[in-house]
Amino acid sequence: MPVVLLLDIDDVLVLPVGYKRGIPATLETFTRRLGWEIPLPTEADIEWFEAAGVTSEWDSTAICLAGLLLEAARLDERWIVPDFDEAMDRLAARALDGAQIRPDYVAWVKQAGEATRLGERPSQAALRLWQREVLPQLPRSEALAALLSALLATTHSLSCPTTAVFQTWMVGSRAYEEAYGRPAPVEVPQGLLEQDQPLLTRDGARALTAVWYEGRLAPAFYTSRPSRPPLKEPPPPLPVYSPEAELAARLVRLEDWPPVGLGRLFWLAEAVGLHENPTKPHLIHGMAAFAAAIASVDGIIEIQALQSAYETLQAGELKGPLAEWAEFPWHVVLVEDSVKGILGVFRTVRRLYELGMSVRLTVFGIAPHPGPKAEALEAYVDRLVPSVNDAIEEIVHLCREG
Known part of the structure; x- marks a missing residue:
């Protein structure tokens, strides 16, 4: 036979050191921009992501950042606008105390993994769930929905902010620009995949x-x-x-x-x-x-x-x-x-x-x-x-x- x-x-076959380090590196790129010093996902957290069926780092990273933004929305609504970059700038200007942001990465990703339907990405499941169960309880829900959609709807595209940053961390800024014909969103001299x-x-x-x-x-x-x-x-x-x-x-x-x-x-x-x-x-x-x-x-x-x-x-x-x-x-x-x-x-x-x-x-x-x-x-x-x-x-x- x-x-x-x-x-x-x-x-x-391969210990994906780069991918595992890419998730916290990508999130830290954004949290540093916001002035937050908060815990980032650990290797144990990432193992839980995979156990929940969320094996794409593009999905899990976007879900984690979206969860952090929802936590920020509970604390202050004045930064919420539909455009992602403008929202990040406004949120950084608010100078929220990072100690008030309470990440629950495993719960967010696990919930998305369990809710994922056939033919749907976990990030899309997270967007669907949060639009139904969380956004109605938060201020400026329509603008917040547009913001989450920018993160979660198309994680397999470089239009997704976290995916673009993650890919830069994977291959390095120079290789990113050569491969995709666009400026790298962050300066990374050496890609993590080499590890x-x-x-x-x-x-x-x-x-x-x-x-x-x-x-x-x-x-x-x-x-x-x-x-x-x-x-x-x-x-x-x-x-x-x-x-x-x-x-x-x-x-x-x-x-x-x-x-x-x-x-x-x-x-x-x-x-x-x-x-x-x-x-x-x-x-x-x-x-x-x-x-x-x-x-x-x-x-x-x-x-x-x-x-x-x-x-x-x-x-x-x-x-x-x-x-x-x-x-x-x-x-x-x-x-x-x-x-x-x-x-x-x-x-x-x-x-x-x-x-x-x-x-x-x-x-x-x-x-x-x-x-x-x-x-x-x-x-x-x-x-x-x-x-x-x-x-x-x-x-x-x-x-x-x-």
Whole structure:
């Protein structure tokens, strides 16, 4: 039975030092502008964000800043105007005592994660909830709603203030300006992504590469990192097309494997007219990763594989390369550290089975220590292991022995 290996990247193959430090660095950029000295999210807080299914730093950072602004609105209404930059200037001029701002980052992000609907980003869920439950109790609610919308409605765009600052912290000011063709919103000499550390050992990468060379493994990265689109042409200047998945793949010496990240997904969404968030746990992410993995070893053009994933979901029957691959039994092996990602692949495998493909699933959950992430994962995995390296031997065995 051929093995399709889907690998998450962050906290599975790579320790995302940059992303974790990027959240407090971005928030501090704004709180320093406001003159506030307040606690920022800790690594433990960020683990709670991920356990709640909010794995995109663009979403969690925007939610955290929006929560802080709501707290400021309870203390003083005179700064509230619809324009974000003007509101920040007016709020800074008010010189509120930061000690009066009481951040509850985990509660804000967790509430958004729990309320997120299929095809919706957690930031959009937070906006929906706060518009309904919080804004009616606050002054200048219409202006405040416009202000929150500027933060939360389009976090996957550089028009979102926190996303623009976060991306600058990730790649540095110079690389930001070169990639996006616009001035960096903050001066950052060196990007935090350069601090990322490999979790997959060199021996682990060699073992996986060996079974790939033997033709026993069809791999792909199943990640919410930005990535390049499946085209050679330069992509438009959007944050989803930053080659951050490719950088991680290179760090663990697996750069020849297809990274099905945001660049691939948003390219596909635009190509077919999908107006939903296509990332985990959306069914299209798991289906696209499955198709791209097999295409990478079967000589199929990646664009055709991605489009066949969408066409299969739309038609309710296997289309294109997916129909051709249905004559083989497949074993999907997922290595993932988030429930959201696991649920997306659960749904993918179930849909493929319903459409007539012989497919089974084995899930390795990654949790390096006891805590909220391990507790959340335990009910969804076949094996919970502290590191991807603890799963390599069994994955290789599955490839060679079935």
